[in-house]
Amino acid sequence: MAKLEYSLDQIDLQILRIMQDNARTNNADIARELGMAPSAILERVKKLEQKNVILQYNARINPAALDQKMLSFIFIKTQDIIGVQKVGLLLAEVPDVLEVHDIAGEDGYLIKVRTNDSAGLVDLMRNSLSKIEGIISTRTTIVLETVKEDNKLVIPSKEA
Amino acid sequence: MAKLEYSLDQIDLQILRIMQDNARTNNADIARELGMAPSAILERVKKLEQKNVILQYNARINPAALDQKMLSFIFIKTQDIIGVQKVGLLLAEVPDVLEVHDIAGEDGYLIKVRTNDSAGLVDLMRNSLSKIEGIISTRTTIVLETVKEDNKLVIPSKEA
């Protein structure tokens, strides 16, 4: 039974909390904050990486700085359940597609897409999506303004 | 005219590319890779932070490790346009809400939510969403499986 595949103690959670907020916090600082030796923190962090608890460290970049002013969500309806796992993988390969989620209920996917502008979106739909077999229809929702987008998980105080 | 508020040259883009992939890449490594002095890289990175090109460095944590198995998107229809900016801010304050987007067309928001399980989702809707004034209705889409979720922007090779 792989019930607790990742058993995280209080210290691990604290490390995660710090790292989720600032992935560039150095070991020395974390060690100071938690009152431990830097070497101990280093070991734990490496273990968290190996156990795939920490998936990646990434810099969040301001989309506006790269002129990617347009954000959209697109619902994609697919043919049927059989042989459609491939659609998800193909969608994931499209560069402007940031997220691909297999959704319940309507045989399909919800994807999150960032483009320069509406022309870029049209372009993506014409040139990329239309080339993927198994897509029946799409419904696009355009984002006017993003209020929050940090994707930070809620880290509990206790964990079994 | 604030046309080029962030003018990024080729080197900046390379730095962003590296940092987006691994926010813990150290200056020395970046400097080696780009054939420049570490001090120059340091300066540029700091400037990118100050110019708000780099918004934050965060560790992406495996939701499964924190037992947050459930991901949902919820469309939220709001009363009207007047006085509804507040709804977005209130939504953003709910811990399990990872993203809040003001969407076009239907007077409302699309939010991304992560909960432990379906009970957690119900809980959120009953205890948090229902308390927010101005929400007329909600439509929830449940994610069965996430194929991609890296939120990495496409960084162009050239930029004016």
Added chain:
DNA sequence: CTGTTAAATGAATATTATTCAGTTTTATGT
């Protein structure tokens, strides 16, 4: 108890970050 394993410490060393003076490059006004 005793042996075994996992985790932490603390010191030594390697590497990196950071500062800064001096130089080069770039941009700009004349």
Added chain:
DNA sequence: ACATAAAACTGAATAATATTCATTTAACAG
């Protein structure tokens, strides 16, 4: 084109951090 000012870069010196590892401590099963 030229002079000048501002911005960016280099390289060396110093401060700080990362990393390694032998030893100690803690946790725990038999």
